[in-house]
Amino acid sequence: MSINKKKGILISLEGPEGAGKTTILQEILPHLEKNGAQVLTTREPGGIRIAESIREIILAPENTAIDGKTELLLFAAARRQHLNEKVLPALAAGKVVVIDRFIDSSVAYQGYARGIGVAETMAINDFATDGLLPDLTLYLDVATEIGLARVMTGDREINRLDLEAAEMHRKVRAGYQKIAAENPDRVKTIDAGQSISEVAEAAMTAITAKFPEIF
Numbered sequence: 115m116s117i118n119k120k121k122g123i124l125i126s127l128e129g130p131e132g133a134g135k136t137t138i139l140q141e142i143l144p145h146l147e148k149n150g151a152q153v154l155t156t157r158e159p160g161g162i163r164i165a166e167s168i169r170e171i172i173l174a175p176e177n178t179a180i181d182g183k184t185e186l187l188l189f190a191a192a193r194r195q196h197l198n199e200k201v202l203p204a205l206a207a208g209k210v211v212v213i214d215r216f217i218d219s220s221v222a223y224q225g226y227a228r229g230i231g232v233a234e235t236m237a238i239n240d241f242a243t244d245g246l247l248p249d250l251t252l253y254l255d256v257a258t259e260i261g262l263a264r265v266m267t268g269d270r271e272i273n274r275l276d277l278e279a280a281e282m283h284r285k286v287r288a289g290y291q292k293i294a295a296e297n298p299d300r301v302k303t304i305d306a307g308q309s310i311s312e313v314a315e316a317a318m319t320a321i322t323a324k325f326p327e328i329f
């Protein structure tokens with residue numbers, strides 16, 4: 115399949131650990147579907163069998179030997195396969211695809227926080243995606259300590275990246291804030307320190323403002 119051809123809409127949810135992406139996605143899904151839009155939700159890394167296998171390798175707490183560039187390449191490999199198998203066919207069918215993490219995660223985590231560099235990270239990702247970018251990105255911004263506390267007290271498994279030093283997570287957040295400042299048309303920042311219902315409402319407001327004819 116040609117990776118550039120699309121008729122649907124691609125929306126990504128981004129943010130540091132514990133920002134609430136998964137929670138908000140579930141909250142807004144009924145609102146997105148209300149007017150008859152066909153919506154596919156998925157996540158990165160993962161969403162299909164091969165990419166979920168790559169996810170296990172990347173995130174296993176014992177895989178501390180993975181270096182930053184290997185990590186970047188593994189995320190990009192999972193991304194390409196996920197696009198080809200799941201996301202692009204849905205976009206070609208005219209669906210609204212909402213994805214929990216996409217390229218901006220690589221730029222924030224590997225490009226900024228790991229120090230690999232934004233240009234280097236984008237070059238690998240342009241190769242993996244043939245330049246596909248989301249139509250809209252909702253960046254859920256939350257203070258590092260609040261996000262990490264949510265993850266540590268929540269019920270999801272703790273992974274290798276969660277266990278990185280707080281300093282790395284602070285760099286992730288600063289990276290996202292730069293991405294948002296540099297891409298104001300595509301990336302909308304939402305204060306994810308608010309209550310779940312307030313964050314969900316802000317997310318729907320941003321989506322409706324961008325696609326008034328659909329939602």
Ligand SMILES: Nc1ncnc2c1ncn2[C@@H]1O[C@H](COP(=O)(O)OP(=O)(O)OP(=O)(O)O)[C@@H](O)[C@H]1O
Nearest residue numbers: 131132133134135136137264265268306308309310
């Ligand atoms: N706005 C909020 N206020 C309080 N708690 C929240 C809020 N949003 C999410 N949570 C809680 O924080 C925890 C993490 O939320 P969630 O898994 O949705 O975050 P996430 O961004 O998908 O995390 P990660 O990417 O680190 O997996 C969950 O226990 C969830 O109930």
Ligand SMILES: Cc1cn([C@H]2C[C@H](O)[C@@H](COP(=O)(O)O)O2)c(=O)[nH]c1=O
Nearest residue numbers: 158159189215216219220223224275276
């Ligand atoms: C896509 C992508 C993800 N990451 C990191 C971000 C998180 O620490 C994990 C994914 O776990 P989640 O519970 O699904 O949020 O992977 C990254 O560093 N780079 C990426 O491109």
